[in-house]
Amino acid sequence: MLKWFIVQQWKEATRSPMWQKNLILNIIIGFFLLLMILYLLALGLFINLILNEVYPEGEHVKIFNGFLLYYFFVDLLMRFLMQGLPKLSIESYLHLPIKKNRIVHYIVGKTMLGVFNFLPLLVLIPVAVKLVASQAGSAAGWSWMIALLALILANNFLATYLKRQLGSKPLVVAVYGLAIIALFVLDHFNLLLLSGLSSAFFGLFIEHPVYLVIPVLWMIVAYQLHFHFLKKRLYPEEIQVKKDRKLDRISDIRYLRSLGIIGSIIALEMKLYWRNKRTRTIIYMLPVFLLYGLFFYSNPEYKNATGFLIFVGIFMSGGMMLNYANYAFGYESGYFDALLTKSINFRKYIRVKYLIAVMISSICFVLTIPYVFLDSKYLFINFVTYLYNIGILSIILLYMATFNKRRMDLTRGAAFNYQGISGLNWLAMLPTFLMPVLIYWPFSANGLPNTGLMFIGILGLIGLVFNRSLVGLITKNFYAHKYKMADGFRQK
Amino acid sequence: MIDIKDLTKVYGRTTVLDIPELHIKKGESFGLVGNNGAGKTTMFRCILDLIRPNAGEVRSKDENVAKNEDWKIYTGSYLDDGFLIDFLTPDEYFRFVADVYGLSEGDIQNFYEDFEEFFNEEITGKKKLIRELSSGNRQKIGIAGALMPKPEILVLDEPFISLDPSTQIRLKNLLRKLKQEQEVTMLISSHDLNHVTEVCERIVVLQEGKIEHDIKTSENTLKELESYFAVDI
Structure with missing residues (x-):
């Protein structure tokens, strides 16, 4: 039976249109995955050197152990947000004479193959060998490794269990995330030493392998929790993630209604974003885009790498916009025919989309203004890249969107979901990201970095001034492609 | 009202x-029958300018539908779920x-009154999203939505499918x-x-994209059609 499950899952994956049609995209994803594997492997292999560099004094094993508890906390959060729920279309198996236990064991067990469980091993195995075993002996190394493996798997089961139990509750996630940050801050100021606790806890397994029992038992408990939860609910309509059954009231916003057809389109897009899982998870990613700058702006090493910081600026105020504008029509693939047969002025329609893109970027820009406290230069970079985003990037993205003819399934989450995304779209976006840097370089090479930045902003302003005619161009392209788009969107 | 000339579509x-x-003609009730793949939906999509024909044109009120969008104002349509x-x-x-x-608000009010019976208390005033409704109820919404603006031309693809007998x-x-x-x-x-002969005064039989029969509905039409499709098998 297990053989059948595996064979059929494999066929489901390889025969999905997404896998077959999207060779380029698969190559790109493969490339990034490979890159990530190499990074992690390097981190693991050179951990001695890295720790020597950062902490020339102190015991490395203890320091490393000090981070582990944080890692597991963050890992749980990341899994909760990004790890998809294991899906075996159980309807097709329930009516057959197969024991329920078997189906559930398979569903739960399958999650162990997730990428989240393998990537950390790339770091942990070298650390176990090079740090732990070399210092405390191979038995300690094994004990430490097995404890961590058990905890990784426990997190794996726990995250899927919590996800089924809680559904996607943004409040819970936010509180949990803030709690981790708070703990870290307290730790940093030596008020509450979680790292000390972590270090002591993971030190146990090195000194007394007997304590291995704790993580292993914990893993078994987490597995059982998930297993029994699923077994009790092995009905197609109960196994899904819990949904909040309250309806939002976006349609009641008076102001939007007073705008006539334009307001009606804006309300429609808001509902589209809020009521579909895929688009909703994108909204939750907003903090990621905004905090992206923190990694680079807070690091003095990047302070003078302005060319690089331009990318950061574009990404912060443009990342959310990119998600919106790039698939401005793809998100509507489910009812594209309806739009085409209604008497809608498409020039106006696309202009509204442009305005929404500008609005999204503007909100992101305003939210990133606090970076000015780190250095006023960052505000300047953010501002010129923001102008470029709303003047040029928004237009190019919408123009590219008219070439997109892939139907998008909005009912599944956005993380690791590449359905409906075309690899060519990504490749074509590259030049638009490179352009600002290309404008900047000749100026900075001649000692005029600020003038270079200003020119990026000016380019954006030019785009803004001509936005009406540029939207007209997009509309023209929309009409030229509408049959192809409609045809593509109909292909389920 | 609608004139089709030399229309071809090749895949x-x-x-x-x-x-x-x-x-x-204006006011005509035109029924289209044919087996799967006969080209019914393709023809309707051409009429609604949803696909580009390889040759020929569809004119609505003497305007080519692919070049002039005025037809959208007086045409109501529902082909499939993609219209919802x-x-x-x-x-x-x-x-x-x-x-x-x-x-206007008044128009909406009238619409709800007119369709009260058709909706049978299953559609309006509910908090359910359309995607959570049964296919029959979705079909009702689509048909009602097509009729809402009081169109002069109405295009419906398989409107009776998945509706309950009363509806x-x-x-x-x-x-x-x-x-x-x-x-x-x-x-x-x-x-x-049965349904199509009851509602339509003119029936066109489509087969492999070609018009096989073009008949005015009479008492014998149903029998004629049944024997035609039976022979075909």
């Missing part, structure tokens, strides 16, 4: 639609349609009333020969 090497000439916006509630969907066609009868009565009172030009495709 790969198969011609799925080939209509040298077809005229549909599935993450809205039915009420929100009707509100959206009303906004697009610029209907099928209500829909037939509704369509007859529309024809008599408002002279609506109706284009209706169906697999169900």
